[in-house]
Amino acid sequence: MDERVGVAVIGAGYWGTKLVTEYLAAEEKGKVRLVKVCDRSISALGALLIRKETVSLGQERLTQDISEVLHDPEISAVHIATPNPTHFEIARIALEAGKNVLLEKPMTLKSRESYELLDLA
Numbered sequence: 001m002d003e004r005v006g007v008a009v010i011g012a013g014y015w016g017t018k019l020v021t022e023y024l025a026a027e028e029k030g031k032v033r034l035v036k037v038c039d040r041s042i043s044a045l046g047a048l049l050i051r052k053e054t055v056s057l058g059q060e061r062l063t064q065d066i067s068e069v070l071h072d073p074e075i076s077a078v079h080i081a082t083p084n085p086t087h088f089e090i091a092r093i094a095l096e097a098g099k100n101v102l103l104e105k106p107m108t109l110k111s112r113e114s115y116e117l118l119d120l121a
Helices: 014-028 042-050 066-070 084-096 111-120
Strands: 005-010 032-038 077-080 100-103
Touching: 005 014, 005 066, 014 032, 014 042, 032 066, 066 084, 077 084, 084 100, 084 111
Parallel strands: 005 032, 005 077, 077 100
Antiparallel strands: none
């Protein structure tokens, strides 16, 4: 059985690409396993496959469907690196799906949404 923490990165833009690079490096050290990278943009996902830092990722770990991430029992944590206005909704559904959430700043654009996420967590 794989003892590593299964992680997904949601968002494959500028910051998400940096996260994917770091998770792949951590994966080599045996600490985590990057299970999926999710983004609605097929071109953002495709760009990961041609970058030298992320070429080892492989197409099978890419998805445009967030439900694949939320329903995958191998994924225990999601790292959200999407545009700021989407943070609340994505973090909310991830928490409701039982995932641990690492969220880039700002957590949300409204303090009441931040408190709601805290209550869910």
